[in-house]
Amino acid sequence: MTPLIIALDNMNCSQALSVADTLDPLECRVKVGKELFTREGPEIVRQLQSRGFDVFLDLKFHDIPHTVAQAVLAAADLGVWMVNVHAQGGLAMMKHAADRLREGHYDTRLIAVTVLTSLSQEELNASGIPGSLEAHVRHLAGLTRDAGLDGVVCSAREAAMVRETAGKEFLKVTPGIRPAFAVSDDQHRIMTPVDALAAGSTHLVIGRPVTRSDNPMDAVRRISEEIAAG
Numbered sequence: 523m524t525p526l527i528i529a530l531d532n533m534n535c536s537q538a539l540s541v542a543d544t545l546d547p548l549e550c551r552v553k554v555g556k557e558l559f560t561r562e563g564p565e566i567v568r569q570l571q572s573r574g575f576d577v578f579l580d581l582k583f584h585d586i587p588h589t590v591a592q593a594v595l596a597a598a599d600l601g602v603w604m605v606n607v608h609a610q611g612g613l614a615m616m617k618h619a620a621d622r623l624r625e626g627h628y629d630t631r632l633i634a635v636t637v638l639t640s641l642s643q644e645e646l647n648a649s650g651i652p653g654s655l656e657a658h659v660r661h662l663a664g665l666t667r668d669a670g671l672d673g674v675v676c677s678a679r680e681a682a683m684v685r686e687t688a689g690k691e692f693l694k695v696t697p698g699i700r701p702a703f704a705v706s707d708d709q710h711r712i713m714t715p716v717d718a719l720a721a722g723s724t725h726l727v728i729g730r731p732v733t734r735s736d737n738p739m740d741a742v743r744r745i746s747e748e749i750a751a752g
């Protein structure tokens with residue numbers, strides 16, 4: 523199955539569906555984030571699923587354990603392929619959500635965000651977290667593995683280190699991917715698709731380089747070609 527997940531950001535329901543209609547669910551999955559879900563609600567997820575797409579619901583839940591577990595179950599009831607929480611919410615929060623999903627025999631993958639790819643070392647320290655960004659990602663990835671989740675969101679720059687910490691099967695879902703033809707936008711810790719896969723990313727999240735293109739499917743194909751050419 524393809525490693526590509528296309529982020530449907532900066533659009534409403536009809537725009538998202540127009541983009542989705544140019545994409546092939548065999549060549550990419552799609553990600554519904556805070557903006558699209560807040561505008562359109564669960565119906566946008568159902569619409570995308572009815573077109574054959576696996577949906578990653580990227581709402582990054584961060585709250586007390588009971589609230590997060592209930593939100594994760596609500597996402598799983600929607601039948602999403604993947605949902606996420608913030609690892610910063612702590613071991614108990616993540617474990618409670620993972621346990622509830624397991625008890626319910628859901629198929630939905632649960633992953634946790636480590637350090638946002640838009641953050642730099644300086645910004646992380648300025649937010650009150652001392653030490654190196656890599657050490658913090660490693661710590662949160664270990665916590666996520668111990669809580670029984672399926673993987674993390676991290677930068678591809680940290681994928682090899684996360685593989686070393688949590689193993690090959692542990693998912694490394696990496697945004698901040700910029701193909702050779704794209705600009706970096708507000709992302710700080712970026713990598714190309716080829717380098718990200720070589721570093722151990724299992725899934726590549728790509729938004730603007732595809733959705734801003736006049737022909738999103740063509741952009742997906744160019745990325746796939748970049749990957750195939752290695």
Ligand SMILES: O=c1ccn([C@@H]2O[C@H](COP(=O)(O)O)[C@@H](O)[C@H]2O)c(=O)[nH]1
Binds near residue numbers: 640697728
């Ligand atoms: O650390 C993170 C976590 C999530 N994201 C999300 O991924 C996409 C990236 O979009 P681009 O347009 O390719 O920059 C976006 O939806 C973010 O909310 C992330 O970038 N970093």
